[in-house]
Amino acid sequence: MSNADEYDVAVVGGGLAALSTGLFAAGFGLRxxxxTEIVMGGELINLEEVVHFPGMSDPISGSELAGRVEAQALAAGAEFVFDDVTEITKDGTGFAVRGLETDIRSRTVVAAMGAGRRRLGLDAEGDLEGRGISYCGTCDGPLFKEKSVAVVGDHDFAAREALVVSRYASSVTLITRRAEPDLSDATRSAIDESDRIRVLSHAKVETLTASGGTLGAVQIRDLETDGVLGLDVAGLFVNAGLEPRSSLLRGLVDLDPDGFVRVDVGMRTSLTGLLAVGELRSDFVGYAVAAAGDGAAAAGSARRLIRS
Ligand SMILES: Cc1cc2nc3c(=O)[nH]c(=O)nc-3n(C[C@H](O)[C@H](O)[C@H](O)COP(=O)(O)OP(=O)(O)OC[C@H]3O[C@@H](n4cnc5c(N)ncnc54)[C@H](O)[C@@H]3O)c2cc1C
Structure with a gap:
C-alpha cells in the first residue's frame, strides 16, 4: 500500500495498546x-483468560477482548493495514512509516510494538527453540502430553502458564529465582491444589542438555545452598522477562538501559510527535488494562499536539 495522504496518527503494532490508541484517536476525530503484522491482538491472542481487568468479572479470552476492541476501533473510524513496519523516520514536520508494502505519512506516530519474551541466554537455547524450549504455554502446551516439563519465571503470569501446561504434562516444575514468587492469592491456591505442579523457589536454570536433538534435561542451581540439581524434562517454558521490540526507534528516541522507550505521563518520547505505549515503554506495569490506558493517554497527547 502506498499512501501519500497524511494521517494524523499512525499506530505501529496490533496489541491492546495499539488497538486502544486507534479506538481513542479515531474517536477524537483524528485520521x-x-x-500491524499478520494479525490483530498481539500477546492477547495467546491468553485463554484475561484476569486483573477491572469490570470484567466473567472470564474473557484474550482473543475475545482483542476482537471487541478491534471492532470498536473500526466503528470509531480507524483504518487497519497489515504489514511489517521496517522503518519509522522523521519526515518534515511529521513522520514516514514504511513497511514491506506500506508507505504512510503521518503527523504523529504511536509506537506499540510490544515486547518479546526475554531469552535465558543459555548455550543451545536458540538451537532448542521449538525443540523443547517454548515461549508460549498456551500455544505449545498440548505438544507435551504426559511429559515432564518446567516453567521458568517469578511473575503471576509464569505460574498461570504452569497451570495451563499442567493440563497436558504429567509433571510441571515451576522454577522461580525469588524465594517468594509474586503470586496472586487465586494463583497460589490453584498451584497448591495441583498434584502435577511443584515449585522450586530461589533457583535458576543454568544448563540445557539436548538428547537426540531435543531438550532432554536441565541443570538447576539452588541459590540458597549453591547446590546443583539435574531434572529430566522434555519441555522448558520460559517466562522470565521481556525484550522490547524497540530496534526501529534506536537513535530516534531515548531508550532506557534495557531498551524500553522512555516516555512521560502523556506517553511522549524524547522526539516531539512520536509516542510509545504498552509493553514497549519503560516502567510499564504489565497488565492489559495498563496497555489500554496508555492508548487513551497517547491519543489524548496526539490530539493536543495536532490541535496546538
Ligand atoms: C503469559 C502471559 C499472561 C498474561 N496474562 C495477563 C492477564 O491475565 N491479564 C492482564 O491484564 N495481562 C496479562 N498479560 C499481559 C498483557 O498480555 C500485556 O500487558 C498486553 O497484552 C501488552 O499489549 P501491547 O499492545 O503492549 O503489546 P503486544 O500485545 O505484544 O502487541 C505488540 C504488537 O505489535 C506488533 N508488532 C511488533 N513489531 C511490529 C512491526 N515492526 N510492524 C508491525 N507490527 C509490529 C506485534 O505483532 C503485536 O501485534 C499476560 C502476559 C503474558 C506474557
Missing part, C-alpha cells in the same frame, strides 16, 4: 491508521 488514524493502525499498522
Amino acid at each position: 488514524t491508521v493502525v499498522v
Whole structure:
C-alpha cells in the first residue's frame, strides 16, 4: 500500500495498546491508521483468560477482548493495514512509516510494538527453540502430553502458564529465582491444589542438555545452598522477562538501559510527535488494562499536539 495522504496518527503494532490508541484517536476525530503484522491482538491472542481487568468479572479470552476492541476501533473510524513496519523516520514536520508494502505519512506516530519474551541466554537455547524450549504455554502446551516439563519465571503470569501446561504434562516444575514468587492469592491456591505442579523457589536454570536433538534435561542451581540439581524434562517454558521490540526507534528516541522507550505521563518520547505505549515503554506495569490506558493517554497527547 502506498499512501501519500497524511494521517494524523499512525499506530505501529496490533496489541491492546495499539488497538486502544486507534479506538481513542479515531474517536477524537483524528485520521488514524493502525499498522500491524499478520494479525490483530498481539500477546492477547495467546491468553485463554484475561484476569486483573477491572469490570470484567466473567472470564474473557484474550482473543475475545482483542476482537471487541478491534471492532470498536473500526466503528470509531480507524483504518487497519497489515504489514511489517521496517522503518519509522522523521519526515518534515511529521513522520514516514514504511513497511514491506506500506508507505504512510503521518503527523504523529504511536509506537506499540510490544515486547518479546526475554531469552535465558543459555548455550543451545536458540538451537532448542521449538525443540523443547517454548515461549508460549498456551500455544505449545498440548505438544507435551504426559511429559515432564518446567516453567521458568517469578511473575503471576509464569505460574498461570504452569497451570495451563499442567493440563497436558504429567509433571510441571515451576522454577522461580525469588524465594517468594509474586503470586496472586487465586494463583497460589490453584498451584497448591495441583498434584502435577511443584515449585522450586530461589533457583535458576543454568544448563540445557539436548538428547537426540531435543531438550532432554536441565541443570538447576539452588541459590540458597549453591547446590546443583539435574531434572529430566522434555519441555522448558520460559517466562522470565521481556525484550522490547524497540530496534526501529534506536537513535530516534531515548531508550532506557534495557531498551524500553522512555516516555512521560502523556506517553511522549524524547522526539516531539512520536509516542510509545504498552509493553514497549519503560516502567510499564504489565497488565492489559495498563496497555489500554496508555492508548487513551497517547491519543489524548496526539490530539493536543495536532490541535496546538
Ligand atoms: C503469559 C502471559 C499472561 C498474561 N496474562 C495477563 C492477564 O491475565 N491479564 C492482564 O491484564 N495481562 C496479562 N498479560 C499481559 C498483557 O498480555 C500485556 O500487558 C498486553 O497484552 C501488552 O499489549 P501491547 O499492545 O503492549 O503489546 P503486544 O500485545 O505484544 O502487541 C505488540 C504488537 O505489535 C506488533 N508488532 C511488533 N513489531 C511490529 C512491526 N515492526 N510492524 C508491525 N507490527 C509490529 C506485534 O505483532 C503485536 O501485534 C499476560 C502476559 C503474558 C506474557
